[in-house]
Amino acid sequence: MSFNANWSYPTAIRFGAGRISELGEACAATGMKRPLLVTDRTLARLPIIESALQSMAAAGLGRTVFAEVDANPTGANLEAGVAAFRAGEHDGVVAFGGGSGIDLGKAVAFMAGQTRPVWDFEDIGDWWKRANADAIAPIVAVPTTAGTGSEVGRASVITNEATAEKKIIFHPKVMPAVVIADPELTVGMPRAITAGTGMDAFAHCLEAYCSPRYHPMSQGIALEGMRLVKDNLPVAYEDPEDIEARAQMMSAAMMGAVAFQKGLGALHAISHPVGAIHHTHHGATNAVVMAPVLAFNRKAIEARIGAAAAYLGIAGGFDGFADFIDDLTGALGIPATLTGLGVEAPDIDRLTESALKDPSCGGNPIELTRENLRPLIESCF
Numbered sequence: 001m002s003f004n005a006n007w008s009y010p011t012a013i014r015f016g017a018g019r020i021s022e023l024g025e026a027c028a029a030t031g032m033k034r035p036l037l038v039t040d041r042t043l044a045r046l047p048i049i050e051s052a053l054q055s056m057a058a059a060g061l062g063r064t065v066f067a068e069v070d071a072n073p074t075g076a077n078l079e080a081g082v083a084a085f086r087a088g089e090h091d092g093v094v095a096f097g098g099g100s101g102i103d104l105g106k107a108v109a110f111m112a113g114q115t116r117p118v119w120d121f122e123d124i125g126d127w128w129k130r131a132n133a134d135a136i137a138p139i140v141a142v143p144t145t146a147g148t149g150s151e152v153g154r155a156s157v158i159t160n161e162a163t164a165e166k167k168i169i170f171h172p173k174v175m176p177a178v179v180i181a182d183p184e185l186t187v188g189m190p191r192a193i194t195a196g197t198g199m200d201a202f203a204h205c206l207e208a209y210c211s212p213r214y215h216p217m218s219q220g221i222a223l224e225g226m227r228l229v230k231d232n233l234p235v236a237y238e239d240p241e242d243i244e245a246r247a248q249m250m251s252a253a254m255m256g257a258v259a260f261q262k263g264l265g266a267l268h269a270i271s272h273p274v275g276a277i278h279h280t281h282h283g284a285t286n287a288v289v290m291a292p293v294l295a296f297n298r299k300a301i302e303a304r305i306g307a308a309a310a311y312l313g314i315a316g317g318f319d320g321f322a323d324f325i326d327d328l329t330g331a332l333g334i335p336a337t338l339t340g341l342g343v344e345a346p347d348i349d350r351l352t353e354s355a356l357k358d359p360s361c362g363g364n365p366i367e368l369t370r371e372n373l374r375p376l377i378e379s380c381f
Contacts, residue, residue, distance in 0.1 A: 010152050010258055013179045015250075017243060020142065020185060023052055023094070024059025026178040030138035032092030034062050036085050038105030039096040040069040043144065048185065052096060052142070064088055066108070069097075072166070072275055072282070073104040074159045078118060081108040085137075092138040095176065098197065099148030099282065102141050103156040106174045109137040110156070123155060123170035123359055131171050141176035144185045146236075146249035147197025147283050149204060149257025151179045159276050165354055166272040181254065183247040188240050192284075195332035198233040198249055200283030202226060203267055203290060204256030209308060210301045211263030211363040218262035223311055225255035230312055230324075237332055263363025266355075267293045270377055273354035278343045287334045288341055291325050292379045296372075300365035338380045351377050 004016035014022055027035050035056065043049055044067035053063035066084045069077050085093070085108050095105025111118055113135025120130055141151035150156070155170040189197075205225035208218055229252045235245035270293070271285040294305075298318060306317040314320045326336075335341050352374045355361070361368045 011175050011177065011179060013152070013181055013254070015181045017182060017184045017247070019180050020052065020182045021055065023055045023140070023142065023180060024061060026140050026180055027056065027061050027092065027094065028059060030092060030140060030177045032061065032138055032140070034088070034090050035092040035094050035140070036088060036090040036108070037065045037094040037096055038069065038081060038108055039065065039067050039101040040071070040098070041067050043067070043097050043101065048144070049096070052094070056094070064090070069100050069104045071100055072159050072279060073100050073107070073157070074161050075118065076161060077104055078107050078111060078158055082111050085112045090137070092140070094140050094142065095151070096142045096144070098143070098145035099150050102143060102148070102150040103158070105141070106139055106150070106176070107156040107158055107169060109139045110169070110171055110174050112137055118158065118169055119160060119167060121169050121171060123168040128171045133171070133173055136171065136173045139174070139176040140178045140180065142180045142182070142185070143250065143253070145189060145193060145197040146186055146246065146253040147200035149201065149253040149255070151176055151181070152254045153257045164277045165357075166276045168359060181250050183243055183250050186246045186250065187243060191237055191240070192333070194233075194237050194240065195334060196281045196283035196287065197253070198229060198236065198283070199287035199290070199329065199332065199334065201249065201253040201256040202229040202233070203283070203286035204260045204264070205229070205252070206290070207264045207267050207363070208256070208259035208262045210297060210304060210365050211265060212300070212365050213263045213363060215262035218259040221255045222259035222262070223308060225252045225259060226308065227312055228252035228255070234328070234331060264360040265293070265364035266296065266361070266368055266373070266376065268360035269355040269358040269364070269368065270351070270380065272358050272360065273351050274338060274343060276354070277351070278346070280338075280341055280343060284334055284341060285338070287329050287332075288336070288338055289380050290329070291322065292376060294322055294325065296376050297365045343381070346381060348374060348377055
């Protein structure tokens with residue numbers, strides 16, 4: 001099977017092994033002449049970034065990098081990135097890395113030309129219309145993990161340190177103009193990161209599939225995305241060098257991010273505050289919370305999950321699907337509870353209040369209230 005293609009949905013995607021060599025060309029295609037490469041601290045120390053910078057320099061685009069990015073990007077990271085962008089008189093961003101690097105890079109490109117604080121652009125109603133759309137710099141996204149799918153998303157998740165809350169910052173023009181999806185960049189990814197990011201992709205597909213909102217295109221994408229994760233995540237976990245499994249997981253990650261235009265739900269509403277307060281890995285947190293949320297929503301989604309199980313080749317309907325989730329997370333070395341993930345002395349009331357304010361709540365199949373959400377969160381520990 002060939003893994004080399006040009007896609008234009010939801011944006012221009014250059015997919016295939018070795019296509020990182022086209023980075024300079026991709027930047028030039030957006031009109032960038034002096035891009036800022038934004039990545040995280042860990043990646044910045046690896047040869048992969050030096051190769052990317054050399055590619056940019058060879059194309060006459062300079063070789064400036066900003067890497068002050070935390071695992072859960074913060075408002076302070078964003079302020080520093082915007083300052084670097086302005087000081088260097090950059091005209092675009094290469095958002096390079098996993099979800100953290102790409103989210104922060106997109107936010108830098110968005111905020112570099114704005115005058116209002118970033119929190120004024122939270123994904124609430126039409127707050128995005130407050131932004132000066134003409135001042136948003138172009139973005140080229142280069143994912144190095146297969147999980148968040150931020151490379152094909154119109155938002156960034158940024159933690160407000162003052163309130164310890166993750167905020168979704170949205171604008172349609174934050175969608176990268178070009179994505180370079182090169183599975184070779186994910187080969188050799190540590191098993192724990194492969195597991196956590198892969199389960200993040202599955203969580204996006206699962207919650208989108210279960211959302212009661214009408215969006216049949218996302219519904220179909222979510223279903224096939226789950227199949228790709230089911231068939232390929234265990235392979236990539238056991239054999240980090242398997243390029244076909246890595247390619248399929250990159251596809252699944254992008255499919256999950258496209259699918260959740262249909263909506264998310266309790267799973268993300270809980271994982272967002274847990275990650276913001278306790279600094280857990282987002283994908284691993286989603287994986288731990290998945291089974292309790294699935295059980296909580298059973299009355300509303302049993303038939304739908306049964307249909308998904310049949311498509312995925314899982315016997316036993318809803319119960320078989322739930323068993324599959326338990327078996328998969330166990331095989332990937334993911335703890336069964338948030339306690340096992342390292343969350344100690346949780347403030348359940350605080351988590352409940354934060355979860356109720358999360359915009360993901362609106363897409364849950366069963367309406368979330370303080371009375372039913374608090375015990376659901378407790379059951380995750």
